[in-house]
Amino acid sequence: ATYARISKLPAYLVAFMAFTQIGIAIFATPHPFHNVFGIASMLGFLAPLAMAVSWRKARPARALVVVSCVLGLLVLTSIVVGLSELYPQSPLWQLVKSVPGLVQRSLATSWLAWLFVSGLLMRRMRPDRA
DSSP states (O other): OTTTTSOOHHHHHHHHHHHHHHHHHHSOTTSHHHHHHHHHHHHHTTHHHHHHHHTTTOGGGHHHHHHHHHHHHHHHHHHHHHHGGGSTTSHHHHHHTTOHHHHHHHHHHHHHHHHHHHHHHHHHHOGGGO
16 A cells, blocks of 8 residues: 555556567568667656656655666666667767667666666565565
């Protein structure tokens, strides 16, 4: 009952992320749907920021909110850098176009780090462990 009022939006975004990753895997890179699912997955990557904003008033989740905010900003930065490919003349894309794989890996690394750390922190928050 203690956590009943906490937003479930981050969980829905993680589930959406899983759905889009299945689409990316089914439709390999030359297929046009690969990019459709890839762009749509950007919404799922915003789960850390959704958690940081929607859980900010939950006292037992303070560490989780801080971690979500920091890693969420790293994720958002990676998304902006990755989407700069849509604007090939932008100075940002000119700077990173030689290492697009590195940009994708930084996005995946920061998001997966958030999943791991937030999972550990939520395990510590469980009401039955008091």
